[in-house]
Amino acid sequence: MLPSADVLLERARVVSLPLTTRFRGIVTRELLLLEGPDGWAEFSPFVEYGDAETANWLAAAIEFGWGGIATPGGNGRADAAHGSPAPAAAASVPVNATVPAIPAADVPELLARFPGCRTAKVKVAERGQSLADDLARVRAVRIALGPEGRIRVDANGGWTVDVATAALTELAEVGLEYAEQPCATVPELAAVRERLGGLVRIAADESVRKAEDPLAVARAGAADLLVIKAQPLGGVRRAAAIVAEAGLPAVVSSALESSVGVAQGAHLAAALGLAHETAAACGLGTAALLAADVTAHPLVPVAGAIPVARVTPDPALLAAHAASPERDAWWRERLRRARALL
Ligand SMILES: O=C(O)CCC(=O)C1=CC=C[C@@H](O)[C@@H]1C(=O)O
Numbered sequence: 581m582l583p584s585a586d587v588l589l590e591r592a593r594v595v596s597l598p599l600t601t602r603f604r605g606i607v608t609r610e611l612l613l614l615e616g617p618d619g620w621a622e623f624s625p626f627v628e629y630g631d632a633e634t635a636n637w638l639a640a641a642i643e644f645g646w647g648g649i650a651t652p653g654g655n656g657r658a659d660a661a662h663g664s665p666a667p668a669a670a671a672s673v674p675v676n677a678t679v680p681a682i683p684a685a686d687v688p689e690l691l692a693r694f695p696g697c698r699t700a701k702v703k704v705a706e707r708g709q710s711l712a713d714d715l716a717r718v719r720a721v722r723i724a725l726g727p728e729g730r731i732r733v734d735a736n737g738g739w740t741v742d743v744a745t746a747a748l749t750e751l752a753e754v755g756l757e758y759a760e761q762p763c764a765t766v767p768e769l770a771a772v773r774e775r776l777g778g779l780v781r782i783a784a785d786e787s788v789r790k791a792e793d794p795l796a797v798a799r800a801g802a803a804d805l806l807v808i809k810a811q812p813l814g815g816v817r818r819a820a821a822i823v824a825e826a827g828l829p830a831v832v833s834s835a836l837e838s839s840v841g842v843a844q845g846a847h848l849a850a851a852l853g854l855a856h857e858t859a860a861a862c863g864l865g866t867a868a869l870l871a872a873d874v875t876a877h878p879l880v881p882v883a884g885a886i887p888v889a890r891v892t893p894d895p896a897l898l899a900a901h902a903a904s905p906e907r908d909a910w911w912r913e914r915l916r917r918a919r920a921l922l
């Protein structure tokens with residue numbers, strides 16, 4: 581039985597967290613945190629998302645607060661509530677630095693927020709910018725990481741097939757691990773992948789998390805790997821099932837959450853076997869892009885990794901970053917509408 585909206589909202593808090601750098605067009609991240617018997621969870625679909633899409637995000641929050649997701653090493657309340665297996669060593673997930681569409685000159689300062697990260701994901705194809713801007717940014721990252729560093733780019737579906745093919749052919753000279761969602765649709769991804777003939781691997785993000793059928797991209801052979809997010813896909817179990825069915829390698833990424841939401845991503849990474857030193861880096865270092873978080877011990881990268889741990893917000897920080905009464909009411913209503921869809 582799923583908890584009712586009243587139960588979900590009993591201890592809910594809505595906060596507005598400032599970002600250090602503009603990212604996907606926003607400078608503050610609003611989100612709702614809720615506390616279940618297993619611990620704290622996050623409900624934070626981006627504000628422009630419609631109700632149908634938000635239901636998955638709520639299903640994920642319910643899973644993390646009420647669903648008995650165990651923490652490897654057994655440091656979470658879920659383990660106590662549901663009986664933990666034998667304690668294992670505390671796990672950690674290697675993470676990438678996330679480089680927004682910033683000027684190349686700002687890259688070194690940005691990367692300093694991600695200590696020890698040997699992989700960087702660089703945003704490209706930003707509206708209003710040119711391929712020259714992308715090349716300059718990616719080259720600046722290559723200089724900072726050195727020849728051994730791994731660089732992936734994320735176009736968020738912003739290119740046509742022709743532009744993607746040309747842009748990735750040029751960017752490949754800097755050395756790319758893969759390109760995430762170069763075009764918007766599955767047929768376009770398949771076409772770019774085919775045209776590049778293995779020069780750059782293709783990862784699908786929006787084609788999984790925003791698709792009616794998250795497996796269509798795998799079935800079409802349109803991607804080499806999947807980028808997986810816990811909240812948009814309805815939680816750890818559902819996301820892990822999609823990866824298993826797709827039969828493709830996966831990288832877990834955040835949805836630009838507070839450390840509470842990032843913690844669920846880390847649990848998904850652990851469930852997928854990505855919580856070890858030699859795993860491909862996950863996009864879970866994004867708490868480093870927040871100028872403020874809800875805990876004094878945020879899940880920011882240390883030595884290139886974040887721990888797989890649950891996060892309990894600090895009451896003083898919840899109060900300091902509380903959203904306005906209007907926004908608080910908006911989020912609570914939004915949660916009620918999402919709950920009605922489950
Ligand atoms: O993967 C990362 O390095 C960070 C997360 C990230 O890039 C994203 C988080 C939230 C929303 C998305 O637009 C964006 C993405 O496209 O992957």
Ligand SMILES: [Mg+2]
Binds near residue numbers: 736760761786
């Ligand atoms: Mg992406």
